[in-house]
Amino acid sequence: MKNSSNLLFLSITIFSALVVISSNNWISMWMGLEMNLMAFIPLISKTKNHFLAQSCMMYFLVQSMGSLMMLFVILFNSLIMVHYEAMSNSMSIIIMLSMCIKMGVPPLHFWFPEIMSKMNWMKCYIMMTLQKVAPLTIMSTIGHNSMLMVMITMSVVVGSIGGLNQSSMRKLMAYSSINHMGWMMSCMYINNNSWMMYLLLYTIMLTPILLWLSMYNIYFMNQINVYVNTYLDKLMMSIMMLSLGGLPPFIGFFPKWMVIQYMIEMNMYWTITIMVMCSLLTLYFYMRMISSILLMYSSVNNWLIKPIKTYINSTFMFIMNLMLPIIMYMNMF
Numbered sequence: 001m002k003n004s005s006n007l008l009f010l011s012i013t014i015f016s017a018l019v020v021i022s023s024n025n026w027i028s029m030w031m032g033l034e035m036n037l038m039a040f041i042p043l044i045s046k047t048k049n050h051f052l053a054q055s056c057m058m059y060f061l062v063q064s065m066g067s068l069m070m071l072f073v074i075l076f077n078s079l080i081m082v083h084y085e086a087m088s089n090s091m092s093i094i095i096m097l098s099m100c101i102k103m104g105v106p107p108l109h110f111w112f113p114e115i116m117s118k119m120n121w122m123k124c125y126i127m128m129t130l131q132k133v134a135p136l137t138i139m140s141t142i143g144h145n146s147m148l149m150v151m152i153t154m155s156v157v158v159g160s161i162g163g164l165n166q167s168s169m170r171k172l173m174a175y176s177s178i179n180h181m182g183w184m185m186s187c188m189y190i191n192n193n194s195w196m197m198y199l200l201l202y203t204i205m206l207t208p209i210l211l212w213l214s215m216y217n218i219y220f221m222n223q224i225n226v227y228v229n230t231y232l233d234k235l236m237m238s239i240m241m242l243s244l245g246g247l248p249p250f251i252g253f254f255p256k257w258m259v260i261q262y263m264i265e266m267n268m269y270w271t272i273t274i275m276v277m278c279s280l281l282t283l284y285f286y287m288r289m290i291s292s293i294l295l296m297y298s299s300v301n302n303w304l305i306k307p308i309k310t311y312i313n314s315t316f317m318f319i320m321n322l323m324l325p326i327i328m329y330m331n332m333f
Helices: 004-022 026-044 050-076 089-103 111-116 121-128 130-142 146-162 169-190 194-216 221-227 231-245 253-265 269-294 311-321 324-331
Strands: none
Touching: 004 026, 004 130, 026 050, 026 121, 026 130, 050 089, 050 111, 089 130, 089 146, 111 121, 111 169, 121 130, 121 169, 121 194, 130 169, 130 194, 146 169, 146 269, 169 194, 169 253, 169 269, 194 231, 194 253, 221 269, 231 269, 253 269
16 A cells, blocks of 8 residues: 555554553653654655655654653652652653653744744644644643743744744744644643643644645745635635634634633733734734735736635635634523
């Protein structure tokens, strides 16, 4: 079978995330992270070229460093093997930093956009969604500590400012993922299980965008004007990007609305103000991306037009991103 190895390593990647979720001790969590690392590297290196080889080595070194820090804490503090509440504050901070390395959360995020810029969209999709499950599960197991709020603030600030001057779509989506990681960790801070709902909604929003970018083979902003030539494609791309940015009435506003409501109830006004202002910056670079196709008429040569019929997919994307008013209406009863 042609794609049997891809299916095998993808299955091991999913299984390793389930191992971490279902584990009740730290050693098995570490083993799940190592399985995840060893299964994802062959997925990256499936296509042979110089950039993927470089990203494989960079990914291996970074993830190994995070796993080594976690293993050091496990072996250093034997009380962790009894129960996680016996962990001291300094040990929990080290594990949080190791998970920050694995997820690409600031201040240890520099590898994440670089690796994303060398992979295709399907590998980027796994990096932004599935590869976040296991480290977020470990962070939620640790619970609150003094580092979590610092990482939340740095994630939303770095994710919004870092994407302002990007012309590469992959780096832009990487910084967008860093910004969303700040919102996911804020869900973890205020309600330990609500981050799962945020990650699920983020995955649902990201899926049609990356499928669309992969279908048209778009990797830079200047390619959008070439390949996006029908009004339906322009409308769908605008809706998907604004939904990912969290603009009402699209479905992307729902998880951010949930975080805003929780933080107002906890009187965390300054934190949520910073997060909302940074979310407006992310909306700015999404608008910068789609403004050229909405506000400017561009002529395209016929041989550059790809005859791809996307009406069914476009209808599904349109309905999915406009589900927020329906959810608000159902919550009234």
